[in-house]
Amino acid sequence: MKGLVLKSTGSWYVVRKEDGGLLRARLRGKFKNKGLKLSNPVAVGDHVTLELEGEEGSAVITEIAKRQNHIIRKSIHKTAHAHIIASNIDLAFLVVTLVSPRTSFGFIDRFLITAEAYHIPVTLLFNKIDLYDEDTLKYQERVRKMYKQIGYDSLVCSAAEGIGMEEIKQLLDKKVTLFSGHSGVGKSTLVNVLVPDLDLKTTEISAFSDKGVHTTTFAEMFEIGPETYLIDTPGIKELGIVDIPKEELGGLFPEFRPFMAECRFNNCLHVKEPGCKVLEAVEAGKISLTRYDSYKSILEDEDNRR
Numbered sequence: 001m002k003g004l005v006l007k008s009t010g011s012w013y014v015v016r017k018e019d020g021g022l023l024r025a026r027l028r029g030k031f032k033n034k035g036l037k038l039s040n041p042v043a044v045g046d047h048v049t050l051e052l053e054g055e056e057g058s059a060v061i062t063e064i065a066k067r068q069n070h071i072i073r074k075s076i077h078k079t080a081h082a083h084i085i086a087s088n089i090d091l092a093f094l095v096v097t098l099v100s101p102r103t104s105f106g107f108i109d110r111f112l113i114t115a116e117a118y119h120i121p122v123t124l125l126f127n128k129i130d131l132y133d134e135d136t137l138k139y140q141e142r143v144r145k146m147y148k149q150i151g152y153d154s155l156v157c158s159a160a161e162g163i164g165m166e167e168i169k170q171l172l173d174k175k176v177t178l179f180s181g182h183s184g185v186g187k188s189t190l191v192n193v194l195v196p197d198l199d200l201k202t203t204e205i206s207a208f209s210d211k212g213v214h215t216t217t218f219a220e221m222f223e224i225g226p227e228t229y230l231i232d233t234p235g236i237k238e239l240g241i242v243d244i245p246k247e248e249l250g251g252l253f254p255e256f257r258p259f260m261a262e263c264r265f266n267n268c269l270h271v272k273e274p275g276c277k278v279l280e281a282v283e284a285g286k287i288s289l290t291r292y293d294s295y296k297s298i299l300e301d302e303d304n305r306r
């Protein structure tokens with residue numbers, strides 16, 4: 001029997017069976033994750049094979065299908081390196097705002113490079129447009145255009161006034177979408193407008209969870225329509241942590257790639273090296289200064305972490 005993991009408590013899982021029903025499943029034996037030392041072998045979003053146990057509505061996970069992608073964070077356990085937050089994500093929605101509060105480019109670009117590293121497509125969602133004056137709206141269009149040129153789509157909306165909701169719903173349809181964004185940008189408001197009966201939908205799954213057990217470190221997937229899911233990652237505003245070797249950082253900026261290939265040194269970090277084509281492109285206005293600033297700032301952080 002096949003199923004999809006909707007919720008993890010660390011020791012057992014809520015699984016949606018292919019025929020629609022819910023199961024409570026646990027693991028049998030040891031699962032090995034290639035390469036990574038993980039504190040949790042099964043993650044929300046995993047497609048699994050199950051065997052029913054004697055008890056009604058209870059099963060054992062015997063196999064995990066290959067993941068299309070996954071996001072991780074550092075494990076709190078000393079013996080493991082990483083903890084998988086969720087897997088098989090079709091789309092990451094990064095909710096941003098230009099006012100109240102203003103999301104920094106540094107935050108946006110960090111999110112984008114992490115998503116690049118994880119191979120997760122991102123759509124930027126500019127919320128609170130009801131608060132924007134004419135100048136801010138013009139500025140927003142410039143920002144959207146900049147990201148569009150690099151290859152990132154964006155949408156504008158106002159969760160408060162219900163503007164842009166149909167477009168968002170269409171984009172979410174039949175996908176597993178991760179909702180992220182800085183505190184206060186309106187994620188909860190947005191989800192409540194998009195899925196007014198979400199509480200009802202989650203009750204069915206909550207009924208499978210022990211009362212009083214709060215698993216804030218684990219992600220949860222909410223079914224918001226047929227084959228349509230939202231992933232909520234409590235307490236995680238960014239896409240987890242990945243260790244990116246400095247030489248690979250530039251490659252996570254898609255607009256750097258064609259220029260990087262032409263740099264004189266193949267280990268060029270694009271800071272002050274002679275014959276650096278990325279620097280030339282920045283000077284010629286072919287790469288946005290904002291993005292290059294983000295690049296340098298992330299590079300410096302990497303320096304400080306070592």
Ligand SMILES: Nc1nc2c(ncn2[C@@H]2O[C@H](COP(=O)(O)OP(=O)(O)OP(=O)(O)O)[C@@H](O)[C@H]2O)c(=O)[nH]1
Nearest residue numbers: 127128131158159160182183184185186187188189
């Ligand atoms: N004017 C305006 N206010 C909004 C809009 N969307 C959300 N807000 C307000 O912004 C504030 C923050 O919204 P939340 O939905 O709690 O934000 P959040 O991203 O879930 O924040 P965290 O729970 O801290 O991560 C609330 O006061 C909302 O009413 C919008 O489109 N326009």
Ligand SMILES: [Zn+2]
Nearest residue numbers: 263268270276
């Ligand atoms: Zn270079």
